[in-house]
Amino acid sequence: MTGTRVTLRIDIVSAEEAIFSGEAEMVFATGAMGELGIAPGHAPLVTALKSGNIRVILPDTKKEEVFYVKGGMLEVQPFVVTVLADTVVRAHDIDEAAALEAKARAEQALASKSSEIDFAKASAELAEAIAQIRAVQRLKKHLK
Amino acid sequence: MTVAKEVRTKIRSIKNTQKITRAMEMVAASKMRKAQDRMRRAKPYAHKILQVIGHLAKGHPEYRHPYLQEREIKRVGFIVVTTDRGLCGGLNSNLLKYTLHEIKKWKDKGAEINLCLVGTKGENFFKRIGGKVLGHVDHLGDAPKLTDLVGIVKVMLTAYMDNQIDALFLCSNEFVNTMKQEPNVQQMLPIVASTDVKLEHYWDYIYEPDNARELLDTLMNRYMESQVYRGVIENIACEQAARMIAMKNATDNAADLINDLQLVYHKARQAAITRELTEIVAGAAVV
Numbered sequence: 001m002t003g004t005r006v007t008l009r010i011d012i013v014s015a016e017e018a019i020f021s022g023e024a025e026m027v028f029a030t031g032a033m034g035e036l037g038i039a040p041g042h043a044p045l046v047t048a049l050k051s052g053n054i055r056v057i058l059p060d061t062k063k064e065e066v067f068y069v070k071g072g073m074l075e076v077q078p079f080v081v082t083v084l085a086d087t088v089v090r091a092h093d094i095d096e097a098a099a100l101e102a103k104a105r106a107e108q109a110l111a112s113k114s115s116e117i118d119f120a121k122a123s124a125e126l127a128e129a130i131a132q133i134r135a136v137q138r139l140k141k142h143l144k
Numbered sequence: 145m146t147v148a149k150e151v152r153t154k155i156r157s158i159k160n161t162q163k164i165t166r167a168m169e170m171v172a173a174s175k176m177r178k179a180q181d182r183m184r185r186a187k188p189y190a191h192k193i194l195q196v197i198g199h200l201a202k203g204h205p206e207y208r209h210p211y212l213q214e215r216e217i218k219r220v221g222f223i224v225v226t227t228d229r230g231l232c233g234g235l236n237s238n239l240l241k242y243t244l245h246e247i248k249k250w251k252d253k254g255a256e257i258n259l260c261l262v263g264t265k266g267e268n269f270f271k272r273i274g275g276k277v278l279g280h281v282d283h284l285g286d287a288p289k290l291t292d293l294v295g296i297v298k299v300m301l302t303a304y305m306d307n308q309i310d311a312l313f314l315c316s317n318e319f320v321n322t323m324k325q326e327p328n329v330q331q332m333l334p335i336v337a338s339t340d341v342k343l344e345h346y347w348d349y350i351y352e353p354d355n356a357r358e359l360l361d362t363l364m365n366r367y368m369e370s371q372v373y374r375g376v377i378e379n380i381a382c383e384q385a386a387r388m389i390a391m392k393n394a395t396d397n398a399a400d401l402i403n404d405l406q407l408v409y410h411k412a413r414q415a416a417i418t419r420e421l422t423e424i425v426a427g428a429a430v431v
Contacts, residue, residue, distance in 0.1 A: 098295030
């Protein structure tokens, strides 16, 4: 099995789109613990990725495709490599800040229980409805 | 005459409205295609991440991640995905009705409800009827980024880890086809064990850094985010589809209305002509 096969399959995906998918002779990535070079038949491995380049050496032409990822996860199985890329730089405190913002929004939304905007909108709708009724009534009167 | 003139103005105004609704229909159609495309592009990630989680979980049967553990449900969390704008038929009201039904079921069992709202329609709704809201985000636009959702997901996951909620549900619309969107409540936490593929020969990964749990935690969180992201994207596709249909109906209705009014207009015009003729004839007879 190993003798005949000299390429591995690589899929680079992010939550928003599939970035790359194809065969490769070798893949290089920046792992949390350092640079990794993955050749076909590599032992199963999972690692976090630091933001950096993923280099994919294409078979035959030996051309190199380079993808920049802002962190993520890398899963290696003997002939399949999967990169789960983050679309943005992720860090604990950044996530925390986002969570706090979501909470603040929730509190804000609840605090303005009967906001004036709603009242203004409702009265505008009412005025419109009245105008429509008047128009219809006028029309009916004329037709009789 | 005055009646004819009034009807003519009315027809003109309806025609203008019709132009707007027709334009909105076409805009919605193109946005719907884009949203569907986005839905499709997000699919591989969710699929792959689930595979990796499956492998990891199988490799570490002794470590039961909290997301997989079932516990007694005393408090329930709901992430409710609604649209920011109206004019999309009964999409939001159907979803909210369905959600309320679901909430009531849990309330009857004595569970406490915590909410997390996406979109202004949901916000306005729960502002009216009340409810405990933990997180909120709106105005995501037509192409939301995952970053926009990190905050709310984090809030709910933290609540789960702190035992503030014991189960988490995602309420959003499911895109069946262009004509049909269905409200759907999906259990996110604890993760429902899927019918696993049969356990192949045992093997484990090399971990870098050498801590499988941390990696699994990160993966789980990413998975949750991608699930919510999918829900939001799908809801946008639903919104646009529903708007397209609503606007198509509005355009058709406007056409009917114009037809009716045209008839009224012609009748009024002819009546005016007839009256004028009689007046002239009568006038001539007098002379």
